[in-house]
Amino acid sequence: MTTIEIIQxxxxxxxxxxxxxxxxxxxxxxxxxxxxxxxxxxxDLVQECATLGGCPTGEAKITKGYLLPARxxxxxxxxxxxxxxxxxxxxxxxxYRTCFRVARQHNLASIAFPAISxxxxxxxxxxxxxxxxxxxxxxxxxxxxxxxxFVPFSSQAEKVYRxxxxxxxxxx
Ligand code: AR6
Numbered sequence: 126m127t128t129i130e131i132i133q134x135x136x137x138x139x140x141x142x143x144x145x146x147x148x149x150x151x152x153x154x155x156x157x158x159x160x161x162x163x164x165x166x167x168x169d170l171v172q173e174c175a176t177l178g179g180c181p182t183g184e185a186k187i188t189k190g191y192l193l194p195a196r197x198x199x200x201x202x203x204x205x206x207x208x209x210x211x212x213x214x215x216x217x218x219x220x221y222r223t224c225f226r227v228a229r230q231h232n233l234a235s236i237a238f239p240a241i242s243x244x245x246x247x248x249x250x251x252x253x254x255x256x257x258x259x260x261x262x263x264x265x266x267x268x269x270x271x272x273x274x275f276v277p278f279s280s281q282a283e284k285v286y287r288x289x290x291x292x293x294x295x296x297x
Contacts, residue, residue: 127265129258129273131290131297132237133283136276137165140194142233143187144276145224147241148200150179152186158239158278167192174200183219185227197233199224203242206249214256217242221260228270235272240282250282254289262295 136144136158146162149155152174154163163170169191177186177200185201201224204216220241228236238257242248254275261273275297277283290297 127268127270127273129261129265129275129290129295129297131275131277131283131286133277133280135161135278136237136239137161137193137195139237139274139276141235141237141272141274142195143197143199143228143231143236144190144193144195145185145236145238145241146198146200147239147244147246148180148202150181150202152177152180152200155245157244162193162198165193166190166198170198183216183223185220185223187227187231195237197231199227199236201241203246203248206242206247209252213242213248214252217248217253217256218260221257222264225260225264225270234270235274236270237274237276239276239278240286243282250285251289254286255293258286258289258293258295262293 173188201220204213243253
Protein backbone atom coordinates (compact mmCIF):
# COMPACT_ATOMS: atom_id res chain seq x y z
CA MET A 126 0.00 0.00 0.00
CA THR A 127 1.57 3.29 -1.15
CA THR A 128 0.24 6.65 0.02
CA ILE A 129 0.51 9.84 -2.01
CA GLU A 130 0.74 12.90 0.25
CA ILE A 131 0.92 16.65 -0.27
CA ILE A 132 2.71 18.53 2.53
CA GLN A 133 3.42 22.24 2.22
CA UNK A 134 6.74 22.75 3.98
CA UNK A 135 10.48 23.24 3.57
CA UNK A 136 11.64 19.93 2.11
CA UNK A 137 14.89 20.08 4.10
CA UNK A 138 12.92 19.45 7.31
CA UNK A 139 11.54 16.06 6.27
CA UNK A 140 12.82 12.88 7.93
CA UNK A 141 12.28 10.50 5.02
CA UNK A 142 14.45 7.96 3.23
CA UNK A 143 15.15 10.42 0.40
CA UNK A 144 14.37 13.97 -0.54
CA UNK A 145 14.71 14.88 -4.20
CA UNK A 146 16.83 17.86 -5.23
CA UNK A 147 15.90 19.94 -8.28
CA UNK A 148 19.54 20.37 -9.28
CA UNK A 149 21.38 21.55 -12.39
CA UNK A 150 23.55 19.32 -14.54
CA UNK A 151 26.76 20.20 -12.68
CA UNK A 152 25.31 18.88 -9.38
CA UNK A 153 27.52 21.45 -7.68
CA UNK A 154 24.76 23.51 -6.10
CA UNK A 155 22.70 26.54 -7.06
CA UNK A 156 19.76 28.60 -5.87
CA UNK A 157 16.19 27.61 -4.98
CA UNK A 158 15.64 24.24 -3.35
CA UNK A 159 19.14 23.15 -4.44
CA UNK A 160 20.72 25.93 -2.39
CA UNK A 161 18.48 25.15 0.59
CA UNK A 162 19.38 21.44 0.50
CA UNK A 163 23.12 22.12 0.27
CA UNK A 164 22.97 24.64 3.12
CA UNK A 165 21.08 22.23 5.35
CA UNK A 166 23.17 19.16 4.46
CA UNK A 167 26.51 20.88 5.04
CA UNK A 168 29.67 20.93 2.91
CA ASP A 169 30.11 17.14 2.76
CA LEU A 170 27.22 17.01 0.28
CA VAL A 171 28.94 19.07 -2.40
CA GLN A 172 32.11 17.04 -1.84
CA GLU A 173 30.24 13.84 -2.69
CA CYS A 174 28.41 15.52 -5.57
CA ALA A 175 31.75 16.57 -7.05
CA THR A 176 32.66 12.88 -7.46
CA LEU A 177 29.55 12.12 -9.56
CA GLY A 178 30.52 13.73 -12.86
CA GLY A 179 27.34 15.76 -13.22
CA CYS A 180 23.92 14.55 -14.35
CA PRO A 181 22.11 14.92 -17.69
CA THR A 182 18.63 16.44 -17.82
CA GLY A 183 15.98 13.82 -17.06
CA GLU A 184 18.32 11.56 -15.07
CA ALA A 185 19.13 11.27 -11.34
CA LYS A 186 21.96 10.40 -8.94
CA ILE A 187 21.84 9.53 -5.23
CA THR A 188 24.00 10.70 -2.35
CA LYS A 189 23.89 10.52 1.42
CA GLY A 190 21.90 13.16 3.31
CA TYR A 191 24.68 14.22 5.72
CA LEU A 192 23.25 16.77 8.19
CA LEU A 193 19.74 16.54 6.76
CA PRO A 194 17.08 14.54 8.60
CA ALA A 195 16.60 12.68 5.29
CA ARG A 196 18.91 9.66 4.84
CA UNK A 197 19.55 10.33 1.15
CA UNK A 198 19.28 13.01 -1.49
CA UNK A 199 18.29 12.01 -5.02
CA UNK A 200 19.58 14.75 -7.29
CA UNK A 201 17.69 15.11 -10.53
CA UNK A 202 17.80 17.69 -13.31
CA UNK A 203 14.52 18.87 -14.75
CA UNK A 204 14.21 20.66 -18.07
CA UNK A 205 14.33 24.42 -18.53
CA UNK A 206 10.92 25.57 -19.82
CA UNK A 207 11.18 26.92 -23.38
CA UNK A 208 7.45 27.02 -24.09
CA UNK A 209 6.77 23.27 -24.13
CA UNK A 210 7.85 22.42 -27.66
CA UNK A 211 11.40 21.37 -26.81
CA UNK A 212 10.60 17.99 -25.24
CA UNK A 213 10.07 19.48 -21.77
CA UNK A 214 7.16 17.19 -20.74
CA UNK A 215 9.07 14.00 -21.63
CA UNK A 216 12.19 15.23 -19.85
CA UNK A 217 10.25 16.16 -16.71
CA UNK A 218 8.49 12.77 -16.72
CA UNK A 219 11.89 11.11 -17.11
CA UNK A 220 13.28 13.04 -14.14
CA TYR A 221 10.44 11.75 -11.93
CA ARG A 222 10.65 8.19 -13.26
CA THR A 223 14.39 8.02 -12.77
CA CYS A 224 14.02 9.17 -9.15
CA PHE A 225 11.54 6.37 -8.53
CA ARG A 226 13.86 3.84 -10.19
CA VAL A 227 16.78 4.95 -8.02
CA ALA A 228 14.58 4.79 -4.91
CA ARG A 229 13.57 1.21 -5.71
CA GLN A 230 17.16 0.20 -6.44
CA HIS A 231 18.05 1.37 -2.93
CA ASN A 232 14.97 -0.18 -1.28
CA LEU A 233 13.75 3.17 -0.04
CA ALA A 234 10.28 3.33 1.51
CA SER A 235 9.64 7.08 1.50
CA ILE A 236 10.51 9.79 -1.01
CA ALA A 237 9.69 13.51 -1.06
CA PHE A 238 9.68 15.67 -4.20
CA PRO A 239 9.83 19.43 -4.65
CA ALA A 240 8.15 20.93 -7.72
CA ILE A 241 11.01 20.02 -10.07
CA SER A 242 11.56 22.66 -12.83
CA UNK A 243 8.68 24.83 -11.58
CA UNK A 244 10.89 27.54 -10.02
CA UNK A 245 13.97 29.04 -11.67
CA UNK A 246 13.52 26.71 -14.67
CA UNK A 247 10.09 28.24 -15.37
CA UNK A 248 7.88 25.17 -15.92
CA UNK A 249 4.21 26.12 -15.37
CA UNK A 250 3.27 24.77 -11.94
CA UNK A 251 -0.02 23.12 -12.92
CA UNK A 252 1.54 21.31 -15.89
CA UNK A 253 4.49 20.20 -13.77
CA UNK A 254 2.18 18.98 -10.98
CA UNK A 255 0.10 17.04 -13.53
CA UNK A 256 3.20 15.14 -14.68
CA UNK A 257 4.41 14.60 -11.11
CA UNK A 258 1.11 13.22 -9.85
CA UNK A 259 0.43 11.11 -12.96
CA UNK A 260 3.80 9.39 -12.64
CA UNK A 261 3.28 8.96 -8.89
CA UNK A 262 -0.05 7.27 -9.37
CA UNK A 263 1.54 4.74 -11.75
CA UNK A 264 4.49 4.18 -9.43
CA UNK A 265 2.18 3.72 -6.43
CA UNK A 266 0.47 0.87 -8.25
CA UNK A 267 3.78 -0.95 -8.64
CA UNK A 268 4.08 -1.28 -4.83
CA UNK A 269 7.30 -1.28 -2.83
CA UNK A 270 7.31 2.33 -1.73
CA UNK A 271 5.24 3.24 1.33
CA UNK A 272 5.09 7.03 1.03
CA UNK A 273 5.32 9.38 -1.95
CA UNK A 274 5.28 12.96 -0.69
CA PHE A 275 4.90 16.10 -2.78
CA VAL A 276 6.22 19.25 -1.18
CA PRO A 277 4.83 22.52 -2.57
CA PHE A 278 6.69 25.43 -0.99
CA SER A 279 3.89 28.04 -1.04
CA SER A 280 0.20 27.84 -0.20
CA GLN A 281 -0.46 28.82 -3.83
CA ALA A 282 1.57 25.85 -5.08
CA GLU A 283 -0.16 23.61 -2.55
CA LYS A 284 -3.55 24.59 -3.97
CA VAL A 285 -2.35 23.77 -7.48
CA TYR A 286 -1.18 20.32 -6.34
CA ARG A 287 -4.47 19.66 -4.53
CA UNK A 288 -6.54 20.75 -7.53
CA UNK A 289 -4.49 18.57 -9.91
CA UNK A 290 -4.70 15.60 -7.51
CA UNK A 291 -8.49 16.01 -7.35
CA UNK A 292 -8.71 16.13 -11.14
CA UNK A 293 -6.82 12.81 -11.28
CA UNK A 294 -8.97 11.20 -8.58
CA UNK A 295 -6.04 11.03 -6.16
CA UNK A 296 -6.97 11.53 -2.50
CA UNK A 297 -3.80 12.78 -0.81
N1 AR6 B 1 11.52 23.25 0.02
C1 AR6 B 1 10.61 22.91 -0.92
N2 AR6 B 1 10.48 23.55 -2.09
C2 AR6 B 1 11.30 24.59 -2.31
C3 AR6 B 1 12.28 25.02 -1.39
C4 AR6 B 1 12.37 24.30 -0.17
N3 AR6 B 1 13.26 24.61 0.77
N4 AR6 B 1 12.93 26.08 -1.93
C5 AR6 B 1 12.37 26.34 -3.13
N5 AR6 B 1 11.38 25.44 -3.36
P1 AR6 B 1 13.81 25.68 -8.04
P2 AR6 B 1 14.06 24.43 -10.70
C6 AR6 B 1 10.49 25.32 -4.53
O1 AR6 B 1 14.05 27.01 -8.63
O2 AR6 B 1 12.95 25.25 -11.23
C7 AR6 B 1 18.76 25.92 -8.95
O3 AR6 B 1 19.63 27.02 -9.03
C8 AR6 B 1 10.35 26.52 -5.41
O4 AR6 B 1 9.43 27.44 -4.85
O5 AR6 B 1 14.51 25.34 -6.77
O6 AR6 B 1 14.10 22.96 -11.04
C9 AR6 B 1 19.38 24.67 -9.51
O7 AR6 B 1 20.77 24.59 -9.25
C10 AR6 B 1 9.81 25.88 -6.70
O8 AR6 B 1 8.41 25.71 -6.63
O9 AR6 B 1 14.21 24.48 -9.10
C11 AR6 B 1 19.10 24.81 -10.98
O10 AR6 B 1 20.04 25.64 -11.60
C12 AR6 B 1 10.47 24.49 -6.69
O11 AR6 B 1 11.02 24.33 -5.37
C13 AR6 B 1 17.74 25.46 -11.00
O12 AR6 B 1 17.65 26.17 -9.78
C14 AR6 B 1 11.57 24.32 -7.70
O13 AR6 B 1 12.25 25.55 -7.87
C15 AR6 B 1 16.63 24.44 -11.05
O14 AR6 B 1 15.40 25.11 -11.21
